[in-house]
Amino acid sequence: AQSVTQLGSHVSVSEGALVLLRCNYSSSVPPYLFWYVQYPNQGLQLLLKYTSAATLVKGINGFEAEFKKSETSFHLTKPSAHMSDAAEYFCAVSILNRDDKIIFGKGTRLHILP
């Protein structure tokens, strides 16, 4: 069965610094991968998704993620953190034409230091 592992339940970066949130997946077949963000008191919002096209995926708010099959990773990055990026981020996986459900990781809370 597919699964995702997010390394670090809390990550702190300084404003202006690189954001790197790690996600590794487990799947026996090519997966579809997602990053969602949850801002305080709001629902989850899709940041970006990988669906077997380009391996480098660009999302909203300056975020991007790279699918690396050899490393079974889909890490999320942003070159320069902004205070408004403080939120919880969820990596997720789905297998098309299987059960087609979204399997979420445990989430990583990103803290931005002034």
Place this chain on the structure above:
Amino acid sequence: EAGVTQFPSHSVIEKGQTVTLRCDPISGHDNLYWYRRVMGKEIKFLLHFVKESKQDESGMPNNRFLAERTGGTYSTLKVQPAELEDSGVYFCASSQGDRVAYNEQFFGPGTRLTVL
């Protein structure tokens, strides 16, 4: 256009009581999903409606949970009787189509349920 709304935002009940959560999807979205996040754990799928029919309810924990979507519009999730382990945040999401790779699921803000 209004997003997915959920009511109530918070609910505190005692063990053994009944609670009903409501979700209003985005207008025109046939697909409605319920998820749950127990503290410190993953967000987990509970079930999926297509219009008023249950497409997949494999994630429902047990028969104390009953989901309905009469008329294919809003949905309710009833927990009866509630147990301590039911505490968590219940999310609802809706989408136009059911292929997750091609149809974004729009999430509501969640209902935080606390069972004492």
